Amino acid sequence: xxxxxxxxxxxxxxxxxxxxxxxxxxxxxxxxxxxxxxxxxxxxxxxxxxxxxxxxxxxxxxxxxxxxxxxxxxxxxxxxxxxxxxxxxxxxxxxxxxxxxxxxxxxxxxxxxxxxxxxxxxxxxxxxxxxxxxxxxxxxxxxxxxxxxxxxxxxxxxxxxxxxxxxxxxxxxxxxxxxxxxxxxxxxxxxxxxxxxxxxxxxxxxxxxxxxxxxxxxxxxxxxxxxxxxxxxxxxxxxxxxxxxxxxxxxxxxxxxxxxxxxxxxxxxxxxxxxxxxxxxxxxxx
Numbered sequence: 280x281x282x283x284x285x286x287x288x289x290x291x292x293x294x295x296x297x298x299x300x301x302x303x304x305x306x307x308x309x310x311x312x313x314x315x316x317x318x319x320x321x322x323x324x325x326x327x328x329x330x331x332x333x334x335x336x337x338x339x340x341x342x343x344x345x346x347x348x349x350x351x352x353x354x355x356x357x358x359x360x361x362x363x364x365x366x367x368x369x370x371x372x373x374x375x376x377x378x379x380x381x382x383x384x385x386x387x388x389x390x391x392x393x394x395x396x397x398x399x400x401x402x403x404x405x406x407x408x409x410x411x412x413x414x415x416x417x418x419x420x421x422x423x424x425x426x427x428x429x430x431x432x433x434x435x436x437x438x439x440x441x442x443x444x445x446x447x448x449x450x451x452x453x454x455x456x457x458x459x460x461x462x463x464x465x466x467x468x469x470x471x472x473x474x475x476x477x478x479x480x481x482x483x484x485x486x487x488x489x490x491x492x493x494x495x496x497x498x499x500x501x502x503x504x505x506x507x508x509x510x511x512x513x514x515x516x517x518x519x520x521x522x523x524x525x526x527x528x529x530x531x532x533x534x535x536x537x538x539x540x541x542x543x544x545x546x547x548x549x550x551x552x553x554x555x556x557x558x559x560x561x562x563x564x565x
Contacts, residue, residue, distance in 0.1 A: 282340050287347035289313040291429040295462045307337050328366040334373030343381040343469045344374060351398055352530045355522040359401035367405040371412050382416040383468040384409050389536040390420055396532040417468045418477045422538040425563050426458025432563040439496035449489040449504035454481040454538040457554035467549045478545040484556045485539040495560050
């Protein structure tokens, strides 16, 4: 494998992937601030995903792309269509011209073009764009990802440190996967010979959000479940109050998605071992 282009490289998974790749890399980000977080990671380029010519320059000399760009919260300045569909479409144009031979796209469990959730539908449309191209592409769908020092783990541990935690629909099913396992999956997916198409991955265990918080808690956190409708009403009000609300209805729908799959077919196809939930929580708690 020659040089690998990593999009969304400043995210938690992007940084871990850059550290694990043993071939030359090029990290692609959207801003100077994002680039600054990658000091010491070698070749870093700042690219607007709407600029196909800049994307061509980023792809030049690379043989594969790990496409990690994605958002779960839409705003006026960052729409789902722009972040998922347009970015994938423009990347494909540039990658085709540059002779890219493989793309691995990180997607999300629940992605479905017929979904009533705008984020999940947009992610699925981006998958279709990539899988319909002439470049061999692999889509890896994952649920909540937990890793050392990442936002999701910090949020979970913060809830688990309280005596009482309030959750919208605490019976929602979570199936968290360890960040290191996701990186292993991407690394394997970048190599020739791995099956193409869509693979779904998750951790070995599906459990309610209430159970997940209790398992992570050392203080016996009591979880109080609030009606999901209340959450949607709150999100609706926040959307009306500002252009970049902290919570949106689509975001809440993604977070509330019930994740309960058999992860073994995907793990076996990629030849990876999935980290158990207890071990995962121990790692992110250290």
